Amino acid sequence: MKHMVSTIINGERRELAIKPYRSLLDVLRNEAELTGSKKGCDVGDCGACTVILDGKPINSCLVLGVEVDGSEITTIEGLADHTAPGAPLHPLQESILQHGGAQCGFCTPGILMAAKALLDETPRPTDEEARFAIAGNLCRCTGYTKIVESILSISGSEGAL
Amino acid sequence: MRPFDYFEPATLPEAVSLLERFDGRASILAGGTDLLVEIKERIRLPDHVINIKKVPGLDYLSYDPVDGLKIGSLATLHEVETSPVVIEKYAGLYQAARELGSIQVRNRATVAGNICRASPSADTLPPLIADNATIHTFGPDGERSIPMEKFFTGPGKTVLLDGEILTRINVPSPPPNTGKVYLKLGRRAAMELATVGVAVTLTLDGNECRSVRIVLGAVAPTPMRATDAEDILIGKAISENAIEEASQAAKDQCRPISDVRGSADYRREMVRVLTGRALRMSIEAANEGNSPFDISTDQTVD
Ligand SMILES: Cc1cc2nc3c(=O)[nH]c(=O)nc-3n(C[C@H](O)[C@H](O)[C@H](O)COP(=O)(O)OP(=O)(O)OC[C@H]3O[C@@H](n4cnc5c(N)ncnc54)[C@H](O)[C@@H]3O)c2cc1C
Numbered sequence: 229m230k231h232m233v234s235t236i237i238n239g240e241r242r243e244l245a246i247k248p249y250r251s252l253l254d255v256l257r258n259e260a261e262l263t264g265s266k267k268g269c270d271v272g273d274c275g276a277c278t279v280i281l282d283g284k285p286i287n288s289c290l291v292l293g294v295e296v297d298g299s300e301i302t303t304i305e306g307l308a309d310h311t312a313p314g315a316p317l318h319p320l321q322e323s324i325l326q327h328g329g330a331q332c333g334f335c336t337p338g339i340l341m342a343a344k345a346l347l348d349e350t351p352r353p354t355d356e357e358a359r360f361a362i363a364g365n366l367c368r369c370t371g372y373t374k375i376v377e378s379i380l381s382i383s384g385s386e387g388a389l
Numbered sequence: 390m391r392p393f394d395y396f397e398p399a400t401l402p403e404a405v406s407l408l409e410r411f412d413g414r415a416s417i418l419a420g421g422t423d424l425l426v427e428i429k430e431r432i433r434l435p436d437h438v439i440n441i442k443k444v445p446g447l448d449y450l451s452y453d454p455v456d457g458l459k460i461g462s463l464a465t466l467h468e469v470e471t472s473p474v475v476i477e478k479y480a481g482l483y484q485a486a487r488e489l490g491s492i493q494v495r496n497r498a499t500v501a502g503n504i505c506r507a508s509p510s511a512d513t514l515p516p517l518i519a520d521n522a523t524i525h526t527f528g529p530d531g532e533r534s535i536p537m538e539k540f541f542t543g544p545g546k547t548v549l550l551d552g553e554i555l556t557r558i559n560v561p562s563p564p565p566n567t568g569k570v571y572l573k574l575g576r577r578a579a580m581e582l583a584t585v586g587v588a589v590t591l592t593l594d595g596n597e598c599r600s601v602r603i604v605l606g607a608v609a610p611t612p613m614r615a616t617d618a619e620d621i622l623i624g625k626a627i628s629e630n631a632i633e634e635a636s637q638a639a640k641d642q643c644r645p646i647s648d649v650r651g652s653a654d655y656r657r658e659m660v661r662v663l664t665g666r667a668l669r670m671s672i673e674a675a676n677e678g679n680s681p682f683d684i685s686t687d688q689t690v691d
Contacts, residue, residue, distance in 0.1 A: 231395065248395030248438070251425070271426045272494055273580065284467070284496040290425050291497065292418075294395055295440065342492070363579035364491020 233297045237262070238306025246293040253277045255293035256303060264304035264337045268366070275365030278338035279303045285345035287364070304337035307344060319382045320344060329378035331369035339365045343379045352383045390428055393435055397443045401527050401554065404441055408552040409529055411437045417554065418442075419463065420497035422490070423506045447556065452478070457562040462501035462555050466513075467492070469500060478563055480674065481516030481571040481588045488512060488573050491580055501555045504540070507547050508582075510607035510650075514541070515588035516571045518612055519602045522560045528553030541611035566599075567592040568674030570667040574659055576650065583607045584650040587639075587663040591622075591671040598622045603635075603664060608645035608656050615639035618664060627672055636665035 230245040237260055244259045253270070256262045256279070268274035270289045277288040280302040308318040316322075320340050323329070330336040339362060346353055346361035353361065358379045359372070367375060398404040408415055416435035418424055419442065427433040441447065441463070448463035452474040460469070469475050470486040489495060489503070489512045503513045504524065514537075522537040529552045537558070540547050549555065563569070571588045575581030586606030592599045601622050603615040618635035625631055645656035 229394070247392070249390040249392050251390065271429060272422060272490070275491065275493060278493055285493050286496050287493045290422050290494075292395070292421065292425070295442070345492075361492060364493045
């Protein structure tokens with residue numbers, strides 16, 4: 229049996245018919261056609277599926293799609309403001325490009341959403357706070373240093389939120 | 390994921406009657422960070438999943454000096470690790486919560502789920518038992534309260550009966566001059582299950598140890614109290630000799646296995662080292678009336 233779920237994804241109301249045993253990640257990637265959130269381990273270890281659910285970063289692979297009825301979700305597709313003139317990237321996206329914080333790119337959507345959640349709560353994080361915030365996001369390319377630099381270099385700057 | 394039916398009961402009695410109706414084929418879903426992994430890995434095969442997050446009155450974390458800390462069964466690890474009263478008065482629990490999984494996991498995971506999963510390495514169990522917590526349940530025959538120390542019967546096994554739901558964890562208010570510590574040893578700093586966990590809750594009376602509870606994680610089928618070590622300390626003056634003797638007693642009493650995270654011998658030796666360290670830290674905290682951990686966070690908010 230499918231359940232009707234009404235949720236706001238990236239500012240847009242979506243009504244989705246969902247089987248109860250589908251993860252939010254599968255629902256986002258298939259039913260909602262937002263493939264930016266990645267499926268790495270599918271059991272909460274890698275963080276590639278991180279999205280912001282009602283203001284908090286979570287692993288969308290460990291939430292059921294049916295659980296998000298009435299919730300608000302931001303995925304990587306909703307990070308930058310596409311309605312702004314010229315549709316600029318979000319400062320975090322610019323920063324990670326500039327600092328070489330993305331190589332193969334698979335972890336990047338999850339990293340950016342974890343970083344966005346950090347900066348929403350702590351606009352000027354310390355190095356330690358930035359590392360603590362992305363402890364649940366695995367990256368096999370960068371060695372993390374460039375990711376941390378990407379986050380710290382825009383901390384507290386205008387428009388980073 | 391293997392198909393299941395999904396329910397969102399609106400009351401506790403409704404949740405209990407669903408559990409009774411499905412007679413062992415239903416699983417409760419709280420944060421889902423254990424359950425959904427177990428369903429995906431086909432370790433658990435429930436036909437029915439009962440999400441209790443819509444049941445009102447379970448999502449709270451409150452404190453008063455008489456009743457102590459009350460942790461509702463929907464309170465998340467994130468709520469616990471950011472609670473000022475937990476940071477101040479329940480330092481062992483604070484440290485365990487802070488080191489459990491990732492922020493993403495802690496935003497979903499509940500303390501009650503950590504308890505009901507009953508993993509030998511579960512992080513919140515040792516500090517809660519050291520703090521003499523009580524578990525409150527609701528089931529077909531009404532309410533029960535169970536000392537947490539008696540709650541676990543084996544890996545993944547508890548005294549919860551069919552149809553019973555954990556509703557609340559109660560943790561007494563600490564007397565003055567109490568120090569609390571939880572030390573987690575893992576192979577890396579974050580996103581790691583404990584190879585050994587040691588919790589100490591210790592109250593001083595001058596230089597004398599008025600009471601102490603030492604609880605070891607990941608070195609037996611359930612979290613275990615190092616009672617031999619406690620007996621060496623209780624009612625005696627604190628001395629370096631007594632601490633070393635107690636640490637050795639904890640090592641002798643634990644019953645670890647060898648697995649991917651460490652050999653039995655290594656775990657035993659680490660129990661000795663960490664028990665000594667946790668005792669010294671909790672004595673220092675009891676003397677100073679402070680949390681032993683550096684909890685200052687340099688958060689400049691404009
Ligand atoms: C990536 C990752 C890292 C992790 N790291 C750690 C770690 O470092 N340390 C650690 O200890 N754990 C860790 N865990 C395990 C898990 O996050 C915790 O055990 C968590 O506290 C479980 O809570 P939950 O609310 O998600 O439980 P759920 O998955 O919802 O439930 C767990 C079990 O308890 C039962 N249950 C839940 N609530 C109740 C209730 N109120 N009454 C009766 N039964 C109930 C469920 O039916 C299920 O069997 C990790 C998990 C993941 C995915």
